[in-house]
Amino acid sequence: xxxxxxxxxxxxxxxxxxxxxxxxxxxxxxxxxxxxxxxxxxxxxxxxxxxxxxxxxxxxxxxxxxxxxxxxxxxxxxxxxxxxxxxxxxxxxxxxxxxxxxxxxxxxxxxxxxxxxxxxxxxxxxxxxxxxxxxxxxxxxxxxxxxxxxxxxxxxxxxxxxxxxxxxxxxxxxxxxxxxxxxxxxxxxxxxxxxxxxxxxxxxxxxxxxxxxxxxxxxxxxxxxxxxxxxxxxxxxxxxxxxxxxxxxxxxxxxxxxxxxxxxxxxxxxxxxxxxxxxxxxxxxxxxxxxxxxxxxxxxxxxxxxxxxxxxxxxxxxxxxxxxxxxxxxxxxxxxxxxxxxxxxxxxxxxxxxxxxxxxxxxxxxxxxxxxxxxxxxxxxxxxxxxxxxxxxxxxxxxxxxxxxxxxxxxxxxxxx
Numbered sequence: 001x002x003x004x005x006x007x008x009x010x011x012x013x014x015x016x017x018x019x020x021x022x023x024x025x026x027x028x029x030x031x032x033x034x035x036x037x038x039x040x041x042x043x044x045x046x047x048x049x050x051x052x053x054x055x056x057x058x059x060x061x062x063x064x065x066x067x068x069x070x071x072x073x074x075x076x077x078x079x080x081x082x083x084x085x086x087x088x089x090x091x092x093x094x095x096x097x098x099x100x101x102x103x104x105x106x107x108x109x110x111x112x113x114x115x116x117x118x119x120x121x122x123x124x125x126x127x128x129x130x131x132x133x134x135x136x137x138x139x140x141x142x143x144x145x146x147x148x149x150x151x152x153x154x155x156x157x158x159x160x161x162x163x164x165x166x167x168x169x170x171x172x173x174x175x176x177x178x179x180x181x182x183x184x185x186x187x188x189x190x191x192x193x194x195x196x197x198x199x200x201x202x203x204x205x206x207x208x209x210x211x212x213x214x215x216x217x218x219x220x221x222x223x224x225x226x227x228x229x230x231x232x233x234x235x236x237x238x239x240x241x242x243x244x245x246x247x248x249x250x251x252x253x254x255x256x257x258x259x260x261x262x263x264x265x266x267x268x269x270x271x272x273x274x275x276x277x278x279x280x281x282x283x284x285x286x287x288x289x290x291x292x293x294x295x296x297x298x299x300x301x302x303x304x305x306x307x308x309x310x311x312x313x314x315x316x317x318x319x320x321x322x323x324x325x326x327x328x329x330x331x332x333x334x335x336x337x338x339x340x341x342x343x344x345x346x347x348x349x350x351x352x353x354x355x356x357x358x359x360x361x362x363x364x365x366x367x368x369x370x371x372x373x374x375x376x377x378x379x380x381x382x383x384x385x386x387x388x389x390x391x392x393x394x395x396x397x398x399x400x401x402x403x404x405x406x407x408x409x410x411x412x413x414x415x416x417x
Contacts, residue, residue, distance in 0.1 A: 027362050033369055034359060037376055038165045044380065045168040052177055062107055062134070069112060072138045075179025076103075077114060079137050081122040082130020090123060090251045094258035096266065115266050120247040120255040122212050138179060145183035152187035153353055155194060156326070162360035166353045170380040174281075175346040182349040185216055189350045193329045196232055204235020211240050215340040216347065219313050223332060226317035271341055280386030283348065283378050283393045286341035291389025302341050305398060309335035312405055320408045326361060330354035331404040334375075337397035345379035351397065352376055368407070371400045 055066040063071045070076050080102070084090035093099040093116050103111050129137040150163070157163045166172065175182035188206045195203035210217040224233040247255065270278050271286065272295050279287050285305045290298035313335050316328060333351040337343055355375040363369050374381075374396045381393040 029366070029369060030359050030362055033373060034162060034165060034356075037356070037373070038161075038168070041165060041170065041376065042168040044170065045173045048173055049176065067112070068110075070107065070134075072134075072179035073177065075138050075141060076134070077116060077118075078122070078126055078141070078179070078181065079129055079134055080116070081118065082126035082128065082137065085123040085127035085130050085250060090120070091254040091258045094255070094262045096262075115270075116263055117267055118212060119214065119259050119263075120251050121243045123251055123255075124243060124246050125209065125212050141179070145181070145187070148187035149183040152191045152194075153357075156190060156329075156353070156357045157360055159360065162356060163353075166349070166356050169349070169352045169356075169376055170378075171346055171349040171352045174344070174379055175349055178346060180344070180346045181213065182346040185210065185213055185347075186350040186353050189216070189333065190329075190353065193325070193332075196229060200229065200231040201235045204232045204237075205239045207232070207236035208239020208243055211243060213347075215342050216336060216350070218339050219309065219332065219336050222310050222313050223317050226314045227321040267342060276386070276389050279389055280383045281345050282341070282343060282386070283337075283345060283382035283396070284341050284343050285338065285394050285398070287386065288391035288394030291386075292391060299341075306339045308398070309339040309401065312401055316405060316408055323408050326354070326358055327404055327407055330358055331401055331408070334397045334401035334404060338401060345382055348375070348379055348397075351400075355400065367403060371396070371403055375400055 052065060056071060057064045057066075065071060065073070080093065080099075084093055087093075093102065096113070096115050099116055100111070100113055103114060129141060132140065146167075149167070153163055153166070154160065171182065174180070188210060192203045192206050192210075195206075207217055207220050210220075220236065221233070224230075224236070271282065272290070276291055279291060284302065286298045286302035288298075289301045293301075313332060316323075316331055320328070330351070333354045337348060337351050352375055355372040359369065359372045363372065378393045378396045381396075385392045
C-alpha cells in the first residue's frame with residue numbers, strides 16, 4: 001500500500017509524480033492495483049508480441065505467423081471489404097468457397113479457411129483502405145486507430161499513464177495481434193458517451209457507424225429510449241439508414257441477402273461447433289456454458305443474460321441517468337459484453353478501458369477493485385478456460401454489471417471533499 005502524507009493524500013511514488021488533484025483522487029489501494037496491472041499486463045503484452053514476431057515467417061509479400069495466418073490476421077478480412085467495394089460483384093464473397101478462392105488467388109493455395117463476418121456497410125467504411133496495398137493499409141489502419149483511441153479516451157483518464165495500462169491490456173494485445181478494430185471502436189464508444197448531451201447529432205452519427213460491428217451497439221436503442229435522448233436516437237437512425245442506403249447503392253440488395261442467408265448462419269455454426277474452435281476467443285455466456293452444458297442450455301443462459309442486460313440498462317438510464325457518468329458508461333459496456341453470444345476477446349477493450357478509468361478515479365470498495373482486475377484479465381483467462389471448455393471468464397462482465405447496478409441504486413453518493 002502506498003504511504004499517505006500527513007493530510008491523508010496518497011504520495012506519488014509508484015505511478016510517478018502526479019498533479020495534486022489526481023493524487024487526491026486515486027486511493028492507495030487503487031494505485032497499487034494500477035501498478036500491478038501495468039507491470040504484469042505490460043510484461044505479458046511485450047513477451048507475447050515479441051514471441052509472435054520471432055515465430056513469424058518473414059517471406060514476402062505476405063509474411064505468415066506460426067499458424068500460417070497472414071501478419072495482421074483479421075485485418076485481411078477488413079482489407080478485403082475495402083477491395084470488394086470496387087469489385088463488380090462484392091456479394092459473392094459472402095460465399096465461403098468463392099471468398100477463399102479469391103484469397104488463394106492473392107496469397108497462394110492452402111490458406112486457412114476464412115469467412116466474411118461483417119455486414120455490407122463495412123464496404124463503405126473500409127473503401128479508403130482498399131485503395132492501398134495490404135501492408136500500407138495495415139499501417140494506416142493501426143495509426144488511425146491508435147490516434148483516435150488516445151485522443152478520444154484521454155479525457156476519461158486523469159493521468160495518461162492509466163490509459164497506457166489499457167493500451168497494454170490483454171484485450172489490446174489481442175487487438176494488435178489480430179489487426180482488429182477495437183482501438184477504433186473504443187474511441188468511437190468513448191466519444192459517443194462524451195457527446196451524448198453536448199453534441200447529440202455527432203454522437204448519433206457515431207452510433208450509426210457502429211452498426212458495422214453490430215454486437216457493440218446492440219443496446220444503444222434501449223439506452224437512448226430509456227434516457228429520452230431522442231435527438232441522438234434520430235441522428236443514429238438517420239446515420240444508420242444513410243449507411244445502409246450507401247451499401248445498397250454500392251453492392252445491391254444481393255449483398256444483404258447473402259449476409260443474412262450465408263454469413264449470419266455461418267457465424268452461428270462457428271459458435272456451436274462441437275470442437276470448440278471458437279471457445280478461447282469468445283468470453284460470452286453462451287460460449288462459457290456450451291462446453292459443459294451443451295448448446296441448448298447455453299442458448300437459454302445467453303437469452304436470460306441478454307434480457308437481464310436490457311432490463312439493467314433500461315432501469316439505470318431511466319432512473320439514474322443523472323448518476324455518475326463513468327459508472328453508467330462502464331455499466332453500458334459491461335451489459336453490452338453480456339448481451340451477445342458473439343463477442344471476441346478484443347471486443348472487451350472498451351469495457352477494459354471503462355473499468356480501468358473507474359479505478360484511476362477511485363473505486364468505492366475492494367469488490368469493485370477485484371472486478372476491475374478480473375475484467376482486465378478476462379481475455380487472457382478466456383484463452384485458458386476456453387481451451388479447456390470450462391466456464392468462468394464469461395461470468396465476469398455480468399458480475400461487474402451487477403456490481404455497478406448496485407452502486408447506482410443502493411450505495412449513496414459520497415459528499416464532495
